[in-house]
Amino acid sequence: MxxxxxxxxxxxxxxxxxxxxxxxxxxxxxxxxxxxxxxxxxxxxxxxxxxxxxxxxxxxxxxxxxxxxxxxxxxxxxxxxxxxxxxxxxxxxxxxxxxxxxxxxxxxxxxxxxxxxxxxxxxxxxxxxxxxxxxxxxxxxxxxxxxxxxxxxxxxxxxxxxxxxxxxxxxxxxxxxxxxxxxxxxxxxxxxxxxxxxxxxxxxxxxxxKEFGNLSIVPAHRADLKEARVMADLSFSDRSKTIPVYRAPVYTKKQADGFARRFFGRLGGNPADIEDLSYPDEALYRLHGETAYQLSVRFRDGSYELTDFSQLDDGKEPEDTDEETLRESLARFGLDIPRDAAFQRAGPGKYEWTVKQLESGNRLTDGTLTAVYYNDGTVKQVDNRLVTYEKVKEVRVKSEQEAYEDLLKGKFLTFSDERTIGALEVRDVRMSYSLDSKGYYQPVYAFRCEMDGEDKTLLVPAI
Structure with a gap:
């Protein structure tokens, strides 16, 4: 609110x-x-x-x-x-x-x-x-x-x-x-x-x-592992290492306003028709005209979501297409998707590109872009969480063993109201990234686990 x-x-x-x-x-x-x-x-x-x-x-x-x-x-x-x-x-x-x-x-x-x-x-x-x-x-x-x-x-x-x-x-x-x-x-x-x-x-x-922001993956309540059966058929390194920290293209409200004007300008919109309904953490814009749009821009990383309300018109339905046609349709939004991105169908007319920590010089591209193609040959829904981060510096992180000890202390977010865990089997651990509250992409350890019969990826801060 x-x-x-x-x-x-x-x-x-x-x-x-x-x-x-x-x-x-x-x-x-x-x-x-x-x-x-x-x-x-x-x-x-x-x-x-x-x-x-x-x-x-x-x-x-x-x-x-x-x-x-x-x-x-x-x-x-x-x-x-x-x-x-x-x-x-x-x-x-x-x-x-x-x-x-x-x-x-x-x-x-x-x-x-x-x-x-x-x-x-x-x-x-x-x-x-x-x-x-x-x-x-x-x-x-x-x-x-x-x-x-x-x-x-x-x-x-x-x-x-x-x-x-x-x-x-x-x-x-x-x-x-x-x-x-x-x-x-x-x-x-x-x-x-x-x-x-x-x-x-x-x-x-x-x-x-503080140099960096806070991580939302840190829980307000620790998980209870006191009675849990914990298994880990792998060894954890006790050596620390140096990992890059990146920064997202953080937007101010003024920058988000400029982005919205340019974005709607590509669609032929008049800046005078843009309605601003912004929230503290994201900018929300609506363009009124022959075709109505809604654009939400997240300040922390510049990602955005677009809805074309003409999808509600009679006869408009999602329709399957091929990747090249979809790329051409997205070009009008100024989107240039990396060729290395993994492409897959996610539903009728709905497609997704995924890039997993693609490094290029001092840049790191990570995330997903989802688009829904309609039978009139246009894309009417876009959720662009494909973000390119700039390298800031390298930092020394805790070892895998130290991160595992934090895991055993319940220092992870379960996304569940039930914080008492009966069984936890750790199957793999890798280095990943998580966006903090200041827009820095911090290294985190990702533990692939089975928790009470469900596959989970539990994140533990690495710094």
Whole structure:
């Protein structure tokens, strides 16, 4: 979900909350006016500041309910993740805007809760009351999401929500204390916010200072091999070696925009007809005209995917063809596929070229290109993950034996919710590559295995 969409969601529920608060205020006003001489006689009216705080709190709670439940239908598998900081580890290894976004939005979600409670009643100026109620609220949200299928129960969400409430409480009490007791005695209240800011700045600063990026193949949870039967009928070298590191043609948003204009220009498109729907990690463009297209460009390696929507027209169907005809049809997209690429049919009208680590000087070409040919003689779907990388430097990597020891420790991604493994047979190991979060093509060890009866290739970082 793009940040713009999240802001749009919050805006929509803000209007819902505003209407609800105005209706409740009108009802309360009528009841108050009707009972002020009978039920409330002799009692002081509620202060205006508290009324405003109550209205803001009610509106805020409506927004929380909308964002956490009403914006999505049921359908989750009801997963439970009690591993603290697992979402932080996942966000670190993937290092995508989307993953960090959800962590910080979970923190931000309960900041208003901590801000408003001390304004509602003096009792909530005691930390135990506000933090305790915040813990009860976030526990209720996670439990209801789990029971109703509207989400998962995640320990990190509890932690992040509670941290947000503590930050909000500190902000309110810090401002109150600043007026009553001065700067020095109010400073501790701002500590949670300062701590999050310092830790976040240090984390992202360290990431920027690192030479290479993070690898998504590193798991947030290690696989459990304690009870597994592990077999390996091959010997692993204990000698380290030097391997090249390459870099992908990383795109900025501006470069992706230029690529899209040039790409659509080959198809006769007008730049004024291009609609930009970009996300943080990829650029998404739609060309409106006689024929509509959608182009998504991945920033990390410049790969892209094209859809020609004329495939939906009556009579348009995938059709088989030969390689040369397909190459000629792809030429209009500016594609020049290496002659050494392995070519195969993947379905009706669907074909795939594969290049496996083809070295040419200081360059390495790797990946696949998939195209779907139609009965009008054109290609209407292209998924170009065929990338040419430039050599950056050579680095010393760990030995096969060291990589195998990491494998035995469960340091590999299984792409499965089940992390307990019963049997693992290692059949082969070779050097491969994996793209990191900064666009570097890092060497990794690829272990070809049979895991619980299924053929798997398990990747372990080599650096």
């Amino acid at each position: 793009r940040l713009q969409e999240i802001f749009g969601l919050v805006r929509d529920y803000f209007y819902v909350a505003l209407i609800a608060v105005l209706v409740l205020a009108a009802v309360f006003g009528l009841l108050y006016y009707a009972g002020r001489k009978t039920v409330l006689k002799g009692k002081e009216p509620i202060p205006k500041k508290r009324l405003i705080a109550i209205a803001a709190f009610i509106g805020y709670m409506i927004m929380v309910a909308g964002v956490t439940f009403l914006n999505r239908g049921p359908g989750y598998q009801g997963g439970v993740d009690l591993s603290l900081f697992s979402t932080y580890r996942e966000a670190w290894y993937l290092f995508s805007v989307r993953h960090w976004q959800f962590i910080y939005l979970n923190i931000l979600m309960l900041v208003p809760f901590g801000v408003l409670l001390p304004l509602l009643h003096p009792r909530f100026r005691k930390a135990a009351w506000t933090i305790g109620l915040a813990a009860l609220l976030t526990l209720s949200i996670e439990t209801i999401q789990l029971m109703t299928g509207y989400g998962n129960f995640v320990a990190d969400d509890l932690f992040n929500n509670l941290m947000g409430a503590i930050i909000g409480y500190g902000l309110t009490m810090g401002v109150i204390s600043l007026k009553e007791k001065g700067f020095r005695r109010s400073l501790p209240y701002f500590t949670p916010l300062l701590l999050v800011a310092v830790l976040s700045g240090s984390l992202f600063g360290y990431y920027e200072a």
